Amino acid sequence: MDALSMMLAGSRAEGAFLLRSLLDPPWSLRIEDHAPVTVLVLVRGSAVVVSDTGQTENLEAGDIALLRGPDPYTVADQPDTPVHVLIDEAQNCATVDGSPLEDMSVLGVRTWGNSTSGQTVMLTGTYRLDSYVSGQILDSLTPVAVVRRSMETTPMTTLLEQQIAADGPGQEVLLDRLLDLVLISAVRTWFAANPDRSPRWIKAYEDPIIGHALRLIHNRPEHPWTVAALAQEAGCSRAAFARRFTNFMGIGPVGYLTEWRLSVAADLLADPARTVSSIAREVGYSSPFALTTAFTRHHGVSPKAFRQTRRPPQWAETAANSRVQ
CATH class of the missing domain: 2.60.120.280 (Regulatory protein AraC)
Incomplete structure (x- = not known):
């Protein structure tokens, strides 16, 4: 994709x-x-x-x-x-x-x-x-x-x-x-x-090395990726990969991986059927406590509080069935 x-x-x-x-x-x-x-x-x-x-x-x-x-x-x-x-x-x-x-x-x-x-x-x-x-x-x-x-x-x-x-x-x-x-x-x-x-990642996707690494991160956020593992997958040395990734993305591989996981977690929280434990597994965290700690640090609120903010505002509750009067 x-x-x-x-x-x-x-x-x-x-x-x-x-x-x-x-x-x-x-x-x-x-x-x-x-x-x-x-x-x-x-x-x-x-x-x-x-x-x-x-x-x-x-x-x-x-x-x-x-x-x-x-x-x-x-x-x-x-x-x-x-x-x-x-x-x-x-x-x-x-x-x-x-x-x-x-x-x-x-x-x-x-x-x-x-x-x-x-x-x-x-x-x-x-x-x-x-x-x-x-x-x-x-x-x-x-x-x-x-x-x-x-x-x-x-x-x-x-x-x-x-x-x-x-x-x-x-x-x-x-x-x-x-x-x-x-x-x-x-x-x-x-x-x-x-x-x-255009966001940085649009251009980065065109790069054969960084684009491949981004696809791995985006498609498999649950995998225990390391800089060394991503560099190996991309066919590049660890140091060269880290420099190239940072130049393209403005952030290091680990930092970007963390941001992506927590962005995906934020979307998954919109599904009330998913628990924090299941979401933690889906985005590569070892426990709900580990996810909650990282999520709160990044988003400024806990997963529970964030989920409450995702409830539709007044216009969203009525828009589908409303008609202009």
């Missing part, structure tokens, strides 16, 4: 909140749902995205914007259009002054807006939760990562557009997987266009 596939494997939509918006100007939506990541596809027209981080991006038809949370943002026809609609963590909508949304209404399955045709049409997919490991990818993105229309992404966005307003058997699962496809194609296209933002 390549580096990007490895990191994105845990970033899968589950009952994601999906919405098609049909809008005639003037319009301005203020989003304060604090979602880990939102995928916005502009199907028709134009729009501007303004993040609270200060980044502003113009979108044209076919563009994708990856909006990295938890910072709020505004999407509008023009940057100076006053905000009219506020959307909160539970995907509830209200006007700025709290009055009823008389000009915005439900227009069909997963569809709303102020027009039945819409000069601007956009699709929004909000991920409920995000993998801790996949977060290493998302943290490398700018707050608003824009991917311009391309042959790489258009087939994915076209499928999502075709299916988002349908309501057949298995539709939620189908839409989740289509949203995953849009996210993955957008992320890899963005990194190809912004190599300076």
Whole structure:
């Protein structure tokens, strides 16, 4: 498995909140749902995205914007259009002054807006939760990562557009997987266009020595790896391997192995069926006490406390079944 596939494997939509918006100007939506990541596809027209981080991006038809949370943002026809609609963590909508949304209404399955045709049409997919490991990818993105229309992404966005307003058997699962496809194609296209933002391990995976060692670590974190063992597997002397690894990764082999194990452990804690003891074995620790000690040192909280923080926020509990009112 390549580096990007490895990191994105845990970033899968589950009952994601999906919405098609049909809008005639003037319009301005203020989003304060604090979602880990939102995928916005502009199907028709134009729009501007303004993040609270200060980044502003113009979108044209076919563009994708990856909006990295938890910072709020505004999407509008023009940057100076006053905000009219506020959307909160539970995907509830209200006007700025709290009055009823008389000009915005439900227009069909997963569809709303102020027009039945819409000069601007956009699709929004909000991920409920995000993998801790996949977060290493998302943290490398700018707050608003824009991917311009391309042959790489258009087939994915076209499928999502075709299916988002349908309501057949298995539709939620189908839409989740289509949203995953849009996210993955957008992320890899963005990194190809912004190599300076790519995480170190993407380039390191291309190196025949360090790439091989990373695959061993990523695929078998439970193995009792040592620097000498990794160097032998990579066909390199211990000293040369350690220097080369540190130059590529900015951290030594043992340090990286520890970080990876504890990142995987953080993701495994999201599964309530797994005990700390079983997770310890899966990531190469001799006992739950050893894992707890290392985990607390690295993450700042115990595995038990960390597991409690992974419970979905308010918007995640209701997004899958909600409809914009």
